[in-house]
Amino acid sequence: MSRRAPLPPPPPPVEIRTWPDREAMLADRALVLRALVGMHLGPGRLGVLGMWAGLAAFGWLLVGSALVVFEEAHDFFSVLGGILSLLVGAAALIPAVAFVCLYLARDREVRALLVEWGALDRDPERDRELRLPGTSLVWLLLSFALAAGGLALCVIAPASARPGEHTYGLVALAMGLGMVAWLTGLIGAVKALAHRRWVVRVLKGAAAPAQALAHAVADASAHAPAHR
Numbered sequence: 001m002s003r004r005a006p007l008p009p010p011p012p013p014v015e016i017r018t019w020p021d022r023e024a025m026l027a028d029r030a031l032v033l034r035a036l037v038g039m040h041l042g043p044g045r046l047g048v049l050g051m052w053a054g055l056a057a058f059g060w061l062l063v064g065s066a067l068v069v070f071e072e073a074h075d076f077f078s079v080l081g082g083i084l085s086l087l088v089g090a091a092a093l094i095p096a097v098a099f100v101c102l103y104l105a106r107d108r109e110v111r112a113l114l115v116e117w118g119a120l121d122r123d124p125e126r127d128r129e130l131r132l133p134g135t136s137l138v139w140l141l142l143s144f145a146l147a148a149g150g151l152a153l154c155v156i157a158p159a160s161a162r163p164g165e166h167t168y169g170l171v172a173l174a175m176g177l178g179m180v181a182w183l184t185g186l187i188g189a190v191k192a193l194a195h196r197r198w199v200v201r202v203l204k205g206a207a208a209p210a211q212a213l214a215h216a217v218a219d220a221s222a223h224a225p226a227h228r
Helices: 021-040 042-071 075-116 124-130 132-157 168-203 207-224
Strands: none
Touching: 021 042, 021 075, 021 124, 021 132, 021 168, 021 207, 042 075, 042 168, 124 168, 132 168
16 A cells, blocks of 8 residues: 655744745645645545544444344354354445544644645635535535435434344344444535534635735835835
8 A cells, every 4th residue: 555645734923934925825826725625635635534534334244244143143163153153244334444543643734834824825726626616515415415325324223123123233233333324424424514614714715914924015116106
């Protein structure tokens, strides 16, 4: 597996910025924001989330199957098979949960950098390509469908269970798979909504007060008559 691309640094403080002019700063801002948006909402991030969610679902499938085996086991070999299934399932489930946590932590860092770099200034022309309304809509629709299906499974599985026909392990298996789907959909929906919120508040919002004041002063100085 290839290593993750490193995150860009935050924008330098005002007192040590070395951009020769505003256009150079806007060019760097656009370059960094383009990379950050790809790290947050790109197709690769959707694939990574789906990969870890699939691994978690596979792990819980084995763990839940082990619970079913333990409830219905009648001999030593059945118990042994259940233990093996439990160990393999835990070996898949635990790393998946850990990597999802790392995934969420990286997303939090990316969103913080998006806010910092976006607040540098306004650049409507370059910012237009960062809005990605179609991509965020795909994220939202897929996430909603997955979360709705998972939540329905979590509700239907215990509600439709019948004593003597469905074991506790089978209900736990179905509810666990539904929970994985619901949490994955929730993560995807939060990412899509967070991107839309960033677009509205940062890209379409007012320019940073400090930047607006600096530009106003620069324009006033450029157009002021020279004093003799």
